[in-house]
Amino acid sequence: MPGTIQQAAVLAWRDGRICMVTSRSGRRWVIPKGQIEAHQSPKDAALAEAWEEAGLLGRVEPEPLGRFRYEKNEMIHEVAVYRMTVTTERAEWPEKNQRRREWVPAAEAIARIEEDELREIVAKLVASETTTVDV
Numbered sequence: 325m326p327g328t329i330q331q332a333a334v335l336a337w338r339d340g341r342i343c344m345v346t347s348r349s350g351r352r353w354v355i356p357k358g359q360i361e362a363h364q365s366p367k368d369a370a371l372a373e374a375w376e377e378a379g380l381l382g383r384v385e386p387e388p389l390g391r392f393r394y395e396k397n398e399m400i401h402e403v404a405v406y407r408m409t410v411t412t413e414r415a416e417w418p419e420k421n422q423r424r425r426e427w428v429p430a431a432e433a434i435a436r437i438e439e440d441e442l443r444e445i446v447a448k449l450v451a452s453e454t455t456t457v458d459v
C-alpha cells in the first residue's frame with residue numbers, strides 16, 4: 325500500500341521466553357521494532373533494532389514469521405516480524421537509558437501485547453515450539 329511505513333521487528337525466543345522492551349514512553353511493553361531504512365534489508369533492520377532497543381545480537385530467520393499492521397500518527401505501519409536466535413545479550417546498549425528489557429514467559433508476552441495480529445504471530449510460534457505427546 326503506498327504511503328505505508330515499512331518496519332521490521334524481532335521476536336527473540338529463548339527457553340520458552342520472549343524478550344520484550346518498554347516503549348520509549350515506558351507505558352507499554354513491545355518487541356524491538358523500527359523503520360526499515362533505504363540502505364537496509366528488512367532482516368538487517370530487525371537485527372539493528374534488536375541491538376539498539378534491547379542489546380541483543382544474533383541471527384534472524386530468512387523469512388518473517390508474519391506481518392502485522394497498526395496505525396500511529398494517522399499513518400499505517402506494516403511490520404515484518406523475524407524470529408531471532410540470540411547469541412549475545414549485552415549489559416549496555418544504545419537505548420538502555422530509554423527502555424527496560426525483560427525476558428518473559430510466552431503466555432505473559434502474549435498478554436502484554438496490544439496488537440491482535442502480533443499476538444497471533446507469537447501464539448503460532450509458541451504452538452510450533454511446544455511439542456505435546458498424546459498418550
